[in-house]
Amino acid sequence: MTQLQELRRALSRAGLDAAWISDPANVRAVSGFSSGKDGKVLVTQGAATLYTDARYTVQAAEESPLDTFIARPPATLEHAAPGLTGLRVGFEADHLTVAALEDLREHWPQATLVAVRGLVQSLRAVKSSAEVQAIRDAQALADQVFAEVRPLIVAGARELDIATELELRLRRAGAQSAFDLIVASGPRGAMPHGTASDRVIQDGDLVTVDMGAQLRGYNSDMTRTVAVGTPDAEMTRVYRAVLEAEEAAVRAVKPGARTADLDRLARDILTGHGLGEAFAHSLGHGVGLEVHEAPSLRGTSDDVLEPGMVITIEPGAYLPGVGGVRIEDLVLVTEDGYEVLSQSPKERL
Numbered sequence: 001m002t003q004l005q006e007l008r009r010a011l012s013r014a015g016l017d018a019a020w021i022s023d024p025a026n027v028r029a030v031s032g033f034s035s036g037k038d039g040k041v042l043v044t045q046g047a048a049t050l051y052t053d054a055r056y057t058v059q060a061a062e063e064s065p066l067d068t069f070i071a072r073p074p075a076t077l078e079h080a081a082p083g084l085t086g087l088r089v090g091f092e093a094d095h096l097t098v099a100a101l102e103d104l105r106e107h108w109p110q111a112t113l114v115a116v117r118g119l120v121q122s123l124r125a126v127k128s129s130a131e132v133q134a135i136r137d138a139q140a141l142a143d144q145v146f147a148e149v150r151p152l153i154v155a156g157a158r159e160l161d162i163a164t165e166l167e168l169r170l171r172r173a174g175a176q177s178a179f180d181l182i183v184a185s186g187p188r189g190a191m192p193h194g195t196a197s198d199r200v201i202q203d204g205d206l207v208t209v210d211m212g213a214q215l216r217g218y219n220s221d222m223t224r225t226v227a228v229g230t231p232d233a234e235m236t237r238v239y240r241a242v243l244e245a246e247e248a249a250v251r252a253v254k255p256g257a258r259t260a261d262l263d264r265l266a267r268d269i270l271t272g273h274g275l276g277e278a279f280a281h282s283l284g285h286g287v288g289l290e291v292h293e294a295p296s297l298r299g300t301s302d303d304v305l306e307p308g309m310v311i312t313i314e315p316g317a318y319l320p321g322v323g324g325v326r327i328e329d330l331v332l333v334t335e336d337g338y339e340v341l342s343q344s345p346k347e348r349l
C-alpha cells in the first residue's frame with residue numbers, strides 16, 4: 001500500500017475527510033516531490049493535489065504522480081476551497097504556523113479545520129524496502145567516508161578539519177551531510193551536540209564524531225568515539241560503560257520491544273557504572289526522510305518496534321569540564337530481530 005493509501009485509511013480512522021499536508025518531509029512522503037518546503041498536498045478520499053509554484057513546474061511533473069496545481073498562495077487556497085465545503089480537514093498542528101492557520105480559516109470558511117499531530121509521521125515509521133535500501137546506501141557511504149577520514153583524527157588536527165574532510169567526501173560522492181557534523185574532542189565531548197570547532201585535538205583525547213549522509217532524500221546517522229593516543233583511566237572506564245550499554249541495547253532490538261524498555265536497559269547499565277545522570281538524552285530515534293523521526297526511543301515513549309523500522313541506538317555519557325562518549329549504531333528492525341546497518345568499527349579500549 002502506498003503512503004497515500006495508508007493516509008486515507010488513517011484519515012477515516014481519525015474521522016477526517018481530508019488533510020492539508022504542509023510538513024516538508026510529509027509532503028515528500030505523500031507526493032514524491034523532493035522540494036517539500038515549497039509544496040503542500042491536499043488529500044481527500046477521492047483526490048490528491050500537489051500545490052507548488054512555477055519554480056518547480058518541471059520538477060513536480062518529473063517527481064510526483066499527483067495532480068499538480070502551480071500557483072502561489074492565496075491562489076492555491078482559493079483553488080482548493082470549493083472541494084472542501086462541509087468537510088473536516090486535518091492540518092498538521094506540529095508544523096503549520098499560526099499565520100498559515102489564519103490563512104486557511106480565511107479561505108476555507110466552509111470547512112471544519114481540525115488540528116492533528118503525527119498523522120503522516122506515524123505512517124513513515126515503518127519503511128518500504130526501497131526506503132530501507134536508500135538508508136542502507138546512505139549509511140554505506142557514511143561508513144566509507146568515515147574509514148577514509150579516520151586516519152586524519154590525530155593530535156594537532158582541528159575538529160573543523162575533520163568535519164570539512166567528512167563533508168567534502170560526502171559531497172564528492174553525490175550525497176550531503178545530514179546535519180551539522182558533530183566533532184567534539186576532549187572536554188568538548190561533554191556537549192552532545194558539539195558541532196566542530198577550531199579546537200586542536202590533543203594527545204589522549206577522546207573524539208566524538210557524529211555523522212550522517214543524506215542520499216536520495218534519506219538519511220543515515222552514526223556516532224563513533226575514537227581515541228587519540230591513550231585516554232586517561234576515567235575516560236577509558238566511561239567509554240567501556242557506554243559501549244556495554246550500547247551493545248546490550250542493540251541486542252535487545254526486536255519486533256514487539258517497547259522502546260521505553262530499551263532506553264531503560266541502557267540507562268540501568270550506565271547507572272550501574274555511576275553514569276545514569278551523565279546520560280543526558282534519550283536512547284535514540286527513528287531515521288528516514290528526517291534524521292529524527294518516529295519511533296521515539298525515549299523513556300516516556302509508548303512506541304513499540306515493528307519490522308521495517310530504522311532506528312538509532314545511541315547512549316552517551318557527558319561529564320562537564322571533563323569529556324564525553326557517545327556510541328551510535330543505525331539499526332534495522334527485522335522480522336526476527338535486528339540488522340546493524342552501520343558497519344564502522346568501534347574502538348575496543
Ligand SMILES: CSCC[C@H](N)C(=O)N1CCC[C@H]1C(=O)O
Nearest residue numbers: 179192193210221222281291328
Ligand atoms: C543534530 S542531529 C544529531 C544526530 C545525533 N546522532 C542525535 O540524534 N543525537 C545526538 C545526541 C542525542 C541525539 C539527539 O537526540 O539529538
